[in-house]
Amino acid sequence: xxxxxMTDEQRKAIALEYFKRMDxxxxxxxxxxxxxxxxxxxxxxxxxxxxxxQLFGELTQLFDQISHDYTYPNVIQQGDRLAVxxxxxxxxxxxxxxxxxxTHAGRWCDVFEIRDFKIQRLYIYLxxxxxxxxxKRYPWLPQ
Numbered sequence: 430x431x432x433x434x435m436t437d438e439q440r441k442a443i444a445l446e447y448f449k450r451m452d453x454x455x456x457x458x459x460x461x462x463x464x465x466x467x468x469x470x471x472x473x474x475x476x477x478x479x480x481x482x483q484l485f486g487e488l489t490q491l492f493d494q495i496s497h498d499y500t501y502p503n504v505i506q507q508g509d510r511l512a513v514x515x516x517x518x519x520x521x522x523x524x525x526x527x528x529x530x531x532t533h534a535g536r537w538c539d540v541f542e543i544r545d546f547k548i549q550r551l552y553i554y555l556x557x558x559x560x561x562x563x564x565k566r567y568p569w570l571p572q
Contacts, residue, residue, distance in 0.1 A: 430448070432567045433545050433546060433570070434544060435442050435509070435543070435544070437506050439522070439546070440506065440509065440511055440541070440543040441458060441504060441506070441511060443541075443543050443546065443547075443548065444511050444513055444539075444541050444543065444548075445499050445502075446460065447460055447541075447548065447551075448497040448499040448513075449493065449499065451497065452495060452496050452497055453565045457479065457511075457534065458478055458482055459483065460486075460512075460547065460548050461481055461547060461548045461551075462544075462545070462547040462548065462549050463477065463478055464476065464477055465477070465478070465481060465483055465547070465548055465549050465550060465551070466548075466549075466550050466551075467485075467490060467550075467551045467552070468479050468551070468552040468553060469484060469552070469553050469557070470553070470554070470555065470556070470557050471483055471557050472488070486499060490522065491521060491522060491557075491559065492519055492520065492521060492522065492559075493519070493521065493522055493524070494519045494520045495517055495518075496515050496517060496518055496519055497515060497516075498515045498517065498518075499507075499515060501515075502514060502515035503515065508541065509533065509542050509543055509544045509549075510541065510542050511540070512538060512539070512540050512541075513538070513539045513540075514536075514538040514539075515537065516528075516529030516530070516535050516536055516537070517529060517534075517535045517537065518535055519559070521560050522557050523560065525559070525560040525561070527559050527560070527561065532561050533556065533558070533561045533570070534546045534555075534556060534558060534559045534561060535558075536555065536556075537554065537555035538555070539551060539552070539553050539554070540554070543552065543555035544554075563568045
């Protein structure tokens with residue numbers, strides 16, 4: 430097994446390519462290692478490309494359109510780890526639009542581990558209630 434050295438810029442480029450492909454509705458699977466793991470809130474952890482494909486297949490059913498702001502993300506890098514924080518906007522399949530700073534949804538932080546030019550681990554942290562329908566449990570939100 431050959432291990433190839435990567436620069437911080439190469440790792441960042443792979444992470445940004447992931448967001449660009451997601452926004453274009455293209456497959457991201459070839460960016461992942463065969464044994465990669467991905468976490469998404471209220472879905473859990475997917476290990477391996479088959480489960481990652483299932484996770485993303487189910488997630489994309491939620492949206493008509495999604496757009497990540499990857500032009501000016503906050504990126505923190507240490508070794509093979511990157512934390513990328515930014516915003517999204519889009520529309521759910523039900524036609525509900527969201528935009529960070531306007532609605533409750535849209536702020537996120539993804540933590541990547543990228544080695545040997547493949548995503549080894551991706552943990553996605555966000556509120557998956559894009560439509561803002563889960564308000565009754567939070568007294569500070571308008572009913």
